[in-house]
Amino acid sequence: MGYAIVWLVDTVIGLMILFIVASAILSWLFAFDVINHRNRFVNQVAGFLDAVTRPLLEPFRRVIPSLGGIDISPIVVLLLLNFARILFDRMAAPILIGLLG
Numbered sequence: 001m002g003y004a005i006v007w008l009v010d011t012v013i014g015l016m017i018l019f020i021v022a023s024a025i026l027s028w029l030f031a032f033d034v035i036n037h038r039n040r041f042v043n044q045v046a047g048f049l050d051a052v053t054r055p056l057l058e059p060f061r062r063v064i065p066s067l068g069g070i071d072i073s074p075i076v077v078l079l080l081l082n083f084a085r086i087l088f089d090r091m092a093a094p095i096l097i098g099l100l101g
Contacts, residue, residue, distance in 0.1 A: 002100035006093045013085045016056065017078060023049040024074050 026046055029035045037043050053074075060073035 002093075002097035005096055005100070006089075009088055010085065013081055013088075016053075017081050019049055019052050020056070020074050020078055020081075023053045 023046075026035075026042075026049060030037070030046075035042050037046065056077050057073050060076050061071065064073050064076060066072075
C-alpha cells in the first residue's frame, strides 16, 4: 500500500509539472501566432490546461509581478513542485513504505 501511495503522489506531481510546461509552451505559440484560438481542438486543450494549472499558478501570479510582460510564476511553481517531490521522496516515502509496506 505504501508503494502505491508513493507512486500516486509522484505521478500527480509529475503530471502537474507536465501540464504547466505544456501550458507555457501553448501560451508562447499563441503569443507568436503559430496557432490560434479559433481552432476548436486547440481551444479545448488550452481550456483544459488553464483549468488544471490555474489553481496552482493564480496565488503566485497575485504576488509575483510580471517582468516586462513575462509571467515567471510557472517557473516558481515548477521549482516548488520539484522541491516538494524531492522532499516527499526523501522524507515521507520511506516512512509510508515502512508503515504500510
